[in-house]
Structures are given as C-alpha cells and as structure tokens.
Amino acid sequence: MILIPAKRAYTSTIPERTLAWLAYTAPAMKLIRIVCLLSLVAFCSATLLAQNSFTVGTATAAAGQKATGTLEVPAGVDAATSIPVVVVRGNKSGPVLALVSGAHGTEYASIIALEKVIQSLDPTQVSGTVIILPLVNIASFEQKVPHVNPVDGKSMNRFYPGKQDGTQTERVSYAITKQVVERCDYLVDYHGGDIDENLRPYSYWPKSGDAKHDAITRDMVLAFGLDHIIVWSDRPKDPAASRYLDNTANTRGKPAIAVEAGYSGTVQTDDVALLANGTLSLMRYLKTLPGAPAMVEHPVWLGKVDTVTSDQPGIFYPVVQRGTYVEAGMKIGYVTDYFGKTIYEAHAPAAGVVLYICGVPSMKKGDTVANIGEITTNP
Numbered sequence: 001m002i003l004i005p006a007k008r009a010y011t012s013t014i015p016e017r018t019l020a021w022l023a024y025t026a027p028a029m030k031l032i033r034i035v036c037l038l039s040l041v042a043f044c045s046a047t048l049l050a051q052n053s054f055t056v057g058t059a060t061a062a063a064g065q066k067a068t069g070t071l072e073v074p075a076g077v078d079a080a081t082s083i084p085v086v087v088v089r090g091n092k093s094g095p096v097l098a099l100v101s102g103a104h105g106t107e108y109a110s111i112i113a114l115e116k117v118i119q120s121l122d123p124t125q126v127s128g129t130v131i132i133l134p135l136v137n138i139a140s141f142e143q144k145v146p147h148v149n150p151v152d153g154k155s156m157n158r159f160y161p162g163k164q165d166g167t168q169t170e171r172v173s174y175a176i177t178k179q180v181v182e183r184c185d186y187l188v189d190y191h192g193g194d195i196d197e198n199l200r201p202y203s204y205w206p207k208s209g210d211a212k213h214d215a216i217t218r219d220m221v222l223a224f225g226l227d228h229i230i231v232w233s234d235r236p237k238d239p240a241a242s243r244y245l246d247n248t249a250n251t252r253g254k255p256a257i258a259v260e261a262g263y264s265g266t267v268q269t270d271d272v273a274l275l276a277n278g279t280l281s282l283m284r285y286l287k288t289l290p291g292a293p294a295m296v297e298h299p300v301w302l303g304k305v306d307t308v309t310s311d312q313p314g315i316f317y318p319v320v321q322r323g324t325y326v327e328a329g330m331k332i333g334y335v336t337d338y339f340g341k342t343i344y345e346a347h348a349p350a351a352g353v354v355l356y357i358c359g360v361p362s363m364k365k366g367d368t369v370a371n372i373g374e375i376t377t378n379p
C-alpha cells in the first residue's frame, strides 16, 4: 500500500516566501508549459510526417502526394548522371512497388508508357508507395543510341547489382540496387523492341524453384496482361551476380517481372496502352489500387527461346513478321551481299512464335536475326 499524504497537510508546510515566488512565476510557467506543449506537437507532427513520407533521391512524397526529383549518380571514372525519379505516396498503407523503364533508352514505347502512368496515378487512390524511374539510360535516349549506354558502351540491364567504383552503367546499377530494389517489395522492369528489333509484346515469368515466390511472380505476369509469357528458369541465383534488374529484385526476395512491348523506334498507341494498362491491372492485383485485375485467361507459355544469328554480314531481308507462328525449318529471312546475291538463309530451328525479328537491313556477322519462342503446355 502506498500512503498519500493529505494535500492540506502538505501545502501547509510550504513557507510563505515560496508561495509568493510561485504566485509570481505562475504566468511565466504557464507560458513555458504552452511553448513546451506546442514544441512537442510540432516535433511529433514532424516525426509523423517523416515516418509518413518516402524519399528516393531528391524526391520526398508525404502521404497523398506525388513528388518528382532525381537520383544523383556522382562522377567516377567517367561522367556523373542524374536519373529522373517519381515517388507516389498513397494515403493508405500498402507495399512499395518499383517501376523502372528506359535501361535501353531507345525502347521508346516502354518509356512513354511510364510517362502515362506518372500522369494517371492519383495518390489519394493509391495504397502504399510507387517508385517510378521512367528513363534510366538518358545518354542512350538523347543520343538515340540503341542497346547500350554510350558513356561506357555497356548494356544497362547486364551489370546488376552494380559497383560503386565502376563505370557509369555499374554506378547507376549500384544506386538503383541500393535506393530502389532494396527498398521495394515488388518490381517491374519495362523493355521493348529496340530501334532494330521488330517485336511482339511478351513478358517474362522468372521461375526460380521457390514455389511460394514463383506463385506470386506467376500471378504478376498474368495480372499484367501480356498473353505471351516466356518461362525464364535459368536466371543467375547469386544476388551478387544477378546481372538483370528483375533478377536483382527476385534474388533479394522481392517478386519482380520484366515486360516488353513496342518495336523499331515506334510509339504505337496499342503498345503504350498494353504497358500502361498492364501496370494498373498489376497494381489492382497487389491491392495498391482499388478494383479487380484483368488476369490473362489463356496465356501462351514459351518454355524455350531460340536465337537465330547471321553467319554473314550484308543486307537482311525478313520474310516473316513479328508474331508469326513458324514451323521448324521455315525460312524466316535471308542476307545478301551488296550486289544482291543471297549469301545466307535464316531458318527457324524449331516450331514457335517469332518474338522479334531484325527490323533493319543492316546485318553484321553474329547479329541476331530473330528470337523464336517455343510453346510449352506445361510451364
């Protein structure tokens, strides 16, 4: 039992001088108390705001906000670069979804699709957070250089998880690994046919062997809505040598997929819509947007991809289109010398669908003529 002394007995022991001092300081104490209270409220609000906001690079979005900024990659052995980043912070809690496009800066439809997504997302409708990097390879985009980053000649989707002291591509990959991949829960990497690739839309299902993880990524490709899906089961398993962006996320336990649409430098409405609407459908599957996703009901699973390369340099003529279904042995194109004499004929090594075929006459020895996807009924 705790004995509490009677109040009167207690106050009666305070000397009169103390009482006079208390009376004198009471208004000041009240003021101090109010100031302290206000400071506490301000501190708590700032803390809550900090807890509620999400920052990537220089972009900080509070709940219900869409913020823009840049991911600064400082100069090293070569030039610095500054990658645009958007953070959409929902009013309600939910997962962090990362959307990354333009590792290949001339796969235009995928870049424009994310520009549309940036405009269409309303933070008040979003649950969780969306990080959007619409254009990773700015030098490729500005200089119209396909496949690589012209600063160091490297593909910006082959050097993950990157290196802090490497060339620009490796430093960018490192920054994205640290600031985007490690902080997200799900990721989508957007690609398409490059300037020289006549491509039909498809996505990749990265089958890792982990049944729980694979069930989520399988649902993600179905929710995204592209009906031709490559089953990719031989991606590197080592997180320290993940090479590809989606694989960098998957090897770190974050379900990720890659999607492709667009071809030959074009920005077709259909391709942009496939990627933009696919993103919104995937967000509905992840419950980051209200509504039900539109899942692919009858996917065409592609168990193996055959790459046909030219064994001669010269002028390439395709004889099939992107998306054409071919039988094994069918002629898909040919190469002539500069006098018009046929010096090489390309044939499909197996039955399947032409995922993409070279879209320009330029052909070097060893260049890709086409990628053929072999259909599997048992993915």
Ligand SMILES: [Zn+2]
Pocket: 103, 104, 107, 190, 191, 192
């Ligand atoms: Zn690409």
